[in-house]
Amino acid sequence: MTRLLKILVWVAAALAVTFAAAAPLRAADKKITVVAAENFYGDAARQIGGAGVSVTSVLGSPDQDPHLFEATPAIVRRIAAAKLVVYNGAAYDSWMDKLLKVTAAPGRVVITAADLVHKRAGDNPHLWYDPSTMPAVAAALAAALGTIDAAHKDDYVARLKTFLASLAPLDEKIAAMRAKYSGAPVTATEPVFGDMAAALGLVMRNASFQVAVMNNTEPSARDFAQFEDDLKNHKVRAMFYNTQASDRLVQRLVALARADGVPVVGVTETCPPGLSYQAWMLRELDATAKALAGPGS
Numbered sequence: 621m622t623r624l625l626k627i628l629v630w631v632a633a634a635l636a637v638t639f640a641a642a643a644p645l646r647a648a649d650k651k652i653t654v655v656a657a658e659n660f661y662g663d664a665a666r667q668i669g670g671a672g673v674s675v676t677s678v679l680g681s682p683d684q685d686p687h688l689f690e691a692t693p694a695i696v697r698r699i700a701a702a703k704l705v706v707y708n709g710a711a712y713d714s715w716m717d718k719l720l721k722v723t724a725a726p727g728r729v730v731i732t733a734a735d736l737v738h739k740r741a742g743d744n745p746h747l748w749y750d751p752s753t754m755p756a757v758a759a760a761l762a763a764a765l766g767t768i769d770a771a772h773k774d775d776y777v778a779r780l781k782t783f784l785a786s787l788a789p790l791d792e793k794i795a796a797m798r799a800k801y802s803g804a805p806v807t808a809t810e811p812v813f814g815d816m817a818a819a820l821g822l823v824m825r826n827a828s829f830q831v832a833v834m835n836n837t838e839p840s841a842r843d844f845a846q847f848e849d850d851l852k853n854h855k856v857r858a859m860f861y862n863t864q865a866s867d868r869l870v871q872r873l874v875a876l877a878r879a880d881g882v883p884v885v886g887v888t889e890t891c892p893p894g895l896s897y898q899a900w901m902l903r904e905l906d907a908t909a910k911a912l913a914g915p916g917s
């Protein structure tokens with residue numbers, strides 16, 4: 621069966637389930653159903669929606685490489701039934717573009733983070749590491765929820781204010797680290813932390829190597845040699861790697877960095893279970909500050 625045909629069959633099944641479930645409303649059914657492609661956007665939706673929303677996040681398992689994700693019929697059903705969908709865009713989660721098309725529903729609100737921050741396919745897709753992205757997504761979530769559920773519009777606006785205020789410690793930390801470490805050369809096995817590194821003023825090396833790893837292709841021998849040289853000769857102050865997508869090549873570089881005494885910072889694509897977006901970012905910034913401060917700090 622072709623991929624498209626398979627998706628259409630799922631959609632037909634999803635719609636059948638949706639209609640069969642249109643029984644009398646229970647309290648739980650009155651909640652606004654939200655699907656977030658990634659769990660950090662889902663966390664923001666939960667923080668802004670409060671008790672008024674029921675959020676399903678698709679990507680969030682720490683053992684999963686989001687770049688290799690494939691949708692399942694259960695996810696198609698959720699998307700078909702959602703009142704609000706929030707996803708990253710910029711080709712990070714193109715499966716969502718396809719599923720939104722085949723489950724087209726009038727009245728469903730869709731928020732695409734990439735559109736809000738004017739990013740597109742080909743840009744570094746890990747947009748949530750750019751400190752300007754989450755405030756924009758949060759504002760869009762509050763506006764969408766206020767449109768879907770006008771009776772509680774003020775509640776969403778109030779929670780948006782709380783959410784934006786809760787990002788202040790993050791911004792302060794970024795500013796403090798930038799003042800201290802701006803211009804410091806670093807490297808990474810993948811561009812996942814790239815936008816945050818830029819916000820910190822760090823000079824990121826080995827960009828084409830990172831794109832190859834992100835796309836699950838083999839980096840060139842030249843890029844690999846350059847990376848190795850950066851570690852061996854301490855041309856970088858720290859190395860970031862993605863703990864969620866660390867194949868053998870990445871593990872080899874982690875081992876090499878450790879052997880060469882280059883501090884290693886593990887970062888993740890999605891929010892670790894049990895942490896809010898804010899707590900997750902602060903934790904990674906703390907780890908980064910520790911690495912940049914150097915050994916013995």
Ligand SMILES: [Zn+2]
Binds near residue numbers: 746810889
């Ligand atoms: Zn990634």
